[in-house]
Amino acid sequence: MSDDPIIHDEPPHPSLLQRKIIHFDMDAYYASIEVRDDPSLAGKPLIVGGSPTSRGVVCTASYEARKFGVRSAMACATAYRLCPEAIFVRPNFDKYTEDSRAIREIFGRYTHLIEPLSLDEAYLDVTHNPMGLRATQIAKKIQDDIIRELNLSGSAGVAPNKLVAKIASDINKPKGITVVMPQQVLKFMGTLPLRKIHGIGPATEKRLEKKGFRNCRDLWPHSIEVLEQELGNLGPWLYLRTRGIDERPVRTHRERKSLGKEDTFATDLIDLEALDKELVILVEKVQRGMKRKDIQGKTITLKVKYSDFTLNTRSHTLPSAVNDAKDLLEVTRELMKLTEAGRKKIRLLGVSVGNLSKITSQFALGVVDESIADDDDDDDESDDDDLDED
Numbered sequence: 106m107s108d109d110p111i112i113h114d115e116p117p118h119p120s121l122l123q124r125k126i127i128h129f130d131m132d133a134y135y136a137s138i139e140v141r142d143d144p145s146l147a148g149k150p151l152i153v154g155g156s157p158t159s160r161g162v163v164c165t166a167s168y169e170a171r172k173f174g175v176r177s178a179m180a181c182a183t184a185y186r187l188c189p190e191a192i193f194v195r196p197n198f199d200k201y202t203e204d205s206r207a208i209r210e211i212f213g214r215y216t217h218l219i220e221p222l223s224l225d226e227a228y229l230d231v232t233h234n235p236m237g238l239r240a241t242q243i244a245k246k247i248q249d250d251i252i253r254e255l256n257l258s259g260s261a262g263v264a265p266n267k268l269v270a271k272i273a274s275d276i277n278k279p280k281g282i283t284v285v286m287p288q289q290v291l292k293f294m295g296t297l298p299l300r301k302i303h304g305i306g307p308a309t310e311k312r313l314e315k316k317g318f319r320n321c322r323d324l325w326p327h328s329i330e331v332l333e334q335e336l337g338n339l340g341p342w343l344y345l346r347t348r349g350i351d352e353r354p355v356r357t358h359r360e361r362k363s364l365g366k367e368d369t370f371a372t373d374l375i376d377l378e379a380l381d382k383e384l385v386i387l388v389e390k391v392q393r394g395m396k397r398k399d400i401q402g403k404t405i406t407l408k409v410k411y412s413d414f415t416l417n418t419r420s421h422t423l424p425s426a427v428n429d430a431k432d433l434l435e436v437t438r439e440l441m442k443l444t445e446a447g448r449k450k451i452r453l454l455g456v457s458v459g460n461l462s463k464i465t466s467q468f469a470l471g472v473v474d475e476s477i478a479d480d481d482d483d484d485d486e487s488d489d490d491d492l493d494e495d
Contacts, residue, residue, distance in 0.1 A: 120352050121265040121287040125240035127229040128270035129247060131208070131259040132279035134225035135165035135201055139194050141256045150175070150191040157185030157193055160369055160452070164196050168279065180414070201225075204255055211250045215243045220355045225259075226274075228267050230355035244282050265290065268351035272301055290349035295322040302346050309339070321347035364400070365408075365457025366390040373412040373450035380446055380454070384437055387456040392430040399464050401426035405433060407440040408455030419443045426462055433458065 131137070135153040140146045150170035155161020163184050166175040173188035184191065205224040212219050215238070218230035231240050238246070244261035251257055262273025264285040273283040273293075285293045298320055300310045316335065318324055324332065324347045332340030345351070366387050374380050395401065406420040419440040427433065437456055 117265075117287040117290060118348065118350050120350060121290055124230060124232045124265055126264055126267055126270045126355065127231055127240060127244050127247075128262040128264075128267065128274040129212070129227055129229060129244070129259055130261075130274045130278075131225035131251075131257060133165055133167050133171075134257075135196055136167040136170075137257050138201060138204055139197075140167065142200075146192060146194075150188050152181070152184055152188075152191045152193050153196050154184070154193065155181045155195075157181050157191075160371060162369070166191075204257065207255055208251060208257075208259075211247055211254070214250070215247065218355045218357060220357060228270065228355045241282065241284050248280070248282070266349070266351040267353055267355070268303070268346060269293065269349050271303060272297065294347060294349040295320070295325075297321050299323075299343075299347070302343075304346075361398075361400075361461055363404075363406070363457045363459035364391060364394050364398070364402070364461065365406070365455060366394070367408060367453060367455030369410075369453045370451070373452050375447065375450045377447045380441070380451060381438070383454055384441065384456070385434060387454060388430055388434045388437055391456050391458060392428065392433055395428040395458065400461050401428040401464050402458035402462070403427075403460040404458065405436045405440070406455075406457045406459065407437050407444070408453070408457070409441075409444045409446065409451055410453035411445065412450035412452050414452075417444055420459075422460065426460070428458075428464065 136151045139151060139153060146167075148169065149167070150173065151167040152163055152170050152175060153165045154163040159181055161181050163175060163177055163179045163181060165177060166184070170184070170188050170191050173191075175184045175188055175191065181193065185193075201224050208225075209219065209221065209227070212227060212229055215236065216229050216231050216234050220228040222228070229243075231238075231243050234243060236243075240263045244263050248259060248261065251259055258280045260274050260278045260281045260283075262270040262275070262283050262285070264270040264273050265287050269285050269290055273285050274281075276283045299305050299313055299318060300307075302321070305313075313319070313336075324343055327335070327344075329341050329344040332344050334340070336343065368383065368387060370383065374383065403424075403426045404420055404422045406418055409417045409419075411417075421436050421440060423432075423436070433456070
């Protein structure tokens with residue numbers, strides 16, 4: 106990267122000189138595994154997800170399918186309209202998990218400081234590695250090991266912190282390695298749209314655009330005090346992130362931030378009684394998960410996706426933590442009143458509980474609804490790093 110005359114005299118923030126972080130992200134992970142195991146799929150537009158006639162969503166699309174505009178989380182029916190020649194394959198999570206374990210073992214050859222984010226991506230702190238290799242060398246060795254042993258490819262971002270490494274890993278996909286040195290961080294961040302910062306969702310992006318903030322460098326002329334005045338708690342956070350400053354450590358044991366369930370309906374619902382029945386089912390599943398894990402939470406969130414795919418989330422934080430189904434249902438019913446339920450068709454509902462804590466005593470449990478039997482449902486968890494967005 107060439108020097109920028111506006112910023113080249115500004116020394117890197119001290120935190121940018123302390124660590125070497127790799128964000129490693131597999132390329133079209135689920136689709137790549139399916140192609141590896143069935144070479145006849147190579148070079149064809151492949152979609153891993155539900156069938157095109159179902160109401161399911163796309164888990165992953167091959168790069169050939171992405172050329173048609175197909176993206177993860179898109180409705181399969183929409184994906185089919187965009188790419189009628191696509192081949193749809195049902196996901197095989199047992200297979201993906203097995204490969205994920207093998208990838209994790211490869212990471213472990215180079216560092217023990219590994220923070221998995223999902224089956225196909227992780228942060229690695231390689232500041233002090235037993236082989237004495239440079240971070241870029243380690244990223245390349247990991248790429249080579251994965252290709253040789255699993256016949257899969259991944260991309261890496263190498264940078265002084267998690268924020269910059271994660272953004273960088275997406276730049277030269279597939280099979281890319283993007284390196285951002287400490288003295289390059291400010292220039293690297295400057296022209297990036299604010300939405301590239303993990304934690305900036307559509308609602309916050311629109312709010313910032315109204316104030317004339319589109320790229321990271323748009324915020325640089327403003328002091329941290331002015332940004333806090335303008336944007337509240339978001340201001341100081343953005344002051345640091347837009348400059349590429351992120352002092353979060355690589356956490357080998359990520360704490361659960363929330364526990365939730367969501368369901369996409371077979372047909373869109375508008376009837377309030379039918380929606381309430383679905384809400385009860387979701388709340389009971391969430392409560393069972395909390396009970397099994399012996400946890401309680403204070404922040405309850407309702408997620409609503411309408412038939413036009415617009416999304417709303419509504420949250421409420423209680424003064425004290427709960428894990429009782431009756432309490433959860435009471436709050437979620439009130440949150441439902443703040444949505445367009447009954448006026449717009451709804452295709453998906455989700456309920457999650459955050460601000461979690463461990464229950465240390467039976468007396469803290471309160472009244473547990475014993476009519477709810479345990480089942481084998483796995484709970485969903487959210488691990489967003491900084492901000493939750495509408």
